[in-house]
Amino acid sequence: MIKPTPDTTPIKKVFGQLLISIGAMIACGTLLAGTGPELFPRPPEIKQAVEFWTRIYSEVDSNSGFIHDSRSLDIVYEVFPLSKSASPKRQHRSIRKRIGHYRHLLRKIAQTPEEKLSKAELRIKHLWGAHATPSQLREAAKHVRFQRGQSDRMDKGMKRAAIYQKRIQKILLENGVPEQLAALPHVESSYNPSVRSKAGAAGLWQIMPATGRRYLKVNNVLDERLDPYKSTLAAARLLKHNYSVLKSWPLAITAYNHGLTGVRRAVRATGTTDIESIVRQYDGRSFKFASRNFYAAFLAAHDVSSSKKTEFKAEQMPSIPVVTLNAYMPAAAIVEGLGVDQQALEQHNPDLRPAVWHGEKRIPHAYPLHIPVKRDVALLREQVAALERSAGHAEQIPDTSYRVKRGDNLSTIAQRHNTSVKILMAMNELRSRHRIRAGQVLQIPTARKSH
Numbered sequence: 325m326i327k328p329t330p331d332t333t334p335i336k337k338v339f340g341q342l343l344i345s346i347g348a349m350i351a352c353g354t355l356l357a358g359t360g361p362e363l364f365p366r367p368p369e370i371k372q373a374v375e376f377w378t379r380i381y382s383e384v385d386s387n388s389g390f391i392h393d394s395r396s397l398d399i400v401y402e403v404f405p406l407s408k409s410a411s412p413k414r415q416h417r418s419i420r421k422r423i424g425h426y427r428h429l430l431r432k433i434a435q436t437p438e439e440k441l442s443k444a445e446l447r448i449k450h451l452w453g454a455h456a457t458p459s460q461l462r463e464a465a466k467h468v469r470f471q472r473g474q475s476d477r478m479d480k481g482m483k484r485a486a487i488y489q490k491r492i493q494k495i496l497l498e499n500g501v502p503e504q505l506a507a508l509p510h511v512e513s514s515y516n517p518s519v520r521s522k523a524g525a526a527g528l529w530q531i532m533p534a535t536g537r538r539y540l541k542v543n544n545v546l547d548e549r550l551d552p553y554k555s556t557l558a559a560a561r562l563l564k565h566n567y568s569v570l571k572s573w574p575l576a577i578t579a580y581n582h583g584l585t586g587v588r589r590a591v592r593a594t595g596t597t598d599i600e601s602i603v604r605q606y607d608g609r610s611f612k613f614a615s616r617n618f619y620a621a622f623l624a625a626h627d628v629s630s631s632k633k634t635e636f637k638a639e640q641m642p643s644i645p646v647v648t649l650n651a652y653m654p655a656a657a658i659v660e661g662l663g664v665d666q667q668a669l670e671q672h673n674p675d676l677r678p679a680v681w682h683g684e685k686r687i688p689h690a691y692p693l694h695i696p697v698k699r700d701v702a703l704l705r706e707q708v709a710a711l712e713r714s715a716g717h718a719e720q721i722p723d724t725s726y727r728v729k730r731g732d733n734l735s736t737i738a739q740r741h742n743t744s745v746k747i748l749m750a751m752n753e754l755r756s757r758h759r760i761r762a763g764q765v766l767q768i769p770t771a772r773k774s775h
Contacts, residue, residue: 377624384473651716
């Protein structure tokens with residue numbers, strides 16, 4: 325009896341699909357990421373720093389911090405508590421005073437025979453080992469530093485990450501970036517998509533305006549740095565570009581903080597791409613504590629967030645209808661016409677700037693508007709289309725410009741042009757209401773219109 329030849333087509337099809345999937349995973353770095361050391365090495369110099377940052381993210385909250393040596397991170401002089409009721413300025417003063425105390429103490433220890441040291445002074449000396457020389461202790465006095473704890477912020481970040489991280493990992497992988505880099509927002513923003521820094525960085529990935537304009541829309545109407553997923557796409561592209569130049573994920577991650585040009589300069593100066601050697605040897609003027617420790621902080625944030633994952637149940641954002649606009653729309657028309665809560669509308673469209681919500685600008689044409697209402701999507705589209713016919717515009721409200729004169733301030737300029745200081749600061753990316761200069765050109769919104 326001749327046995328029928330089995331049909332292997334389904335098996336071949338599945339095997340072919342598996343090979344394609346494996347190829348895609350290799351391209352994205354997921355298989356390599358699983359094996360770890362090749363992508364994210366942990367040489368001894370880095371391990372010490374990782375342990376330090378692990379303690380910062382897991383042991384010490386933001387109401388205290390370490391007084392420590394900025395170069396040898398295993399040297400922690402004390403956990404210094406901060407007064408919860410004190411203003412940031414007063415806290416800063418107390419920190420500076422405590423740093424001064426340890427600097428004085430180290431210089432004193434360096435010039436005092438051991439038998440004349442107090443128990444507290446001996447403890448400090450012994451942190452540096454039995455063979456610490458006076459010159460080493462005097463040098464250590466220059467490197468006393470304070471690092472605020474982050475454990476409470478990490479916990480808050482974990483709650484936010486439970487909402488965003490799964491989709492963020494997917495975006496990273498789709499763009500050829502290891503999914504482990506989803507831990508970077510813990511370092512940058514504690515996973516807060518609305519935070520802005522004093523330096524002008526914004527969003528979950530803390531993207532600077534100039535970098536944002538390379539990959540996103542950043543203007544007086546839209547700031548896509550504040551959208552968790554659009555900003556993730558930008559961060560993925562930036563990290564991938566860094567890696568394509570540097571051929572090293574530790575360096576690509578460091579360049580995210582220090583800049584690609586800065587890291588390339590460090591590579592040239594040290595003659596190596598080894599992260600341990602660069603951290604130990606490179607002494608560039610702008611290669612300060614944050615840049616030197618950024619890769620170690622990332623590794624620590626990844627470790628701590630991974631260990632805490634089971635404590636924070638993954639959350640799913642509610643499904644929000646999205647309607648792409650076919651006209652420039654006043655936000656007020658959407659709020660009134662659809663009966664939507666404006667605060668909820670702002671929350672679900674975080675990249676729209678204050679000028680839109682205050683009426684100085686319209687929601688842009690072709691913008692995918694997330695509308696938080698429980699309504700059939702087809703019906704919602706019909707309602708939006710009707711609003712577009714009655715209240716929509718073919719153009720954006722134009723800007724005008726104003727050249728600052730001597731004696732001007734933002735308050736008087738805002739009053740003169742029937743707008744607010746907040747709008748002027750947002751439109752012109754001003755970090756302080758007190759810092760404008762004669763001759764500076766400001767963008768000014770036209771007179772407000774409700775429609």
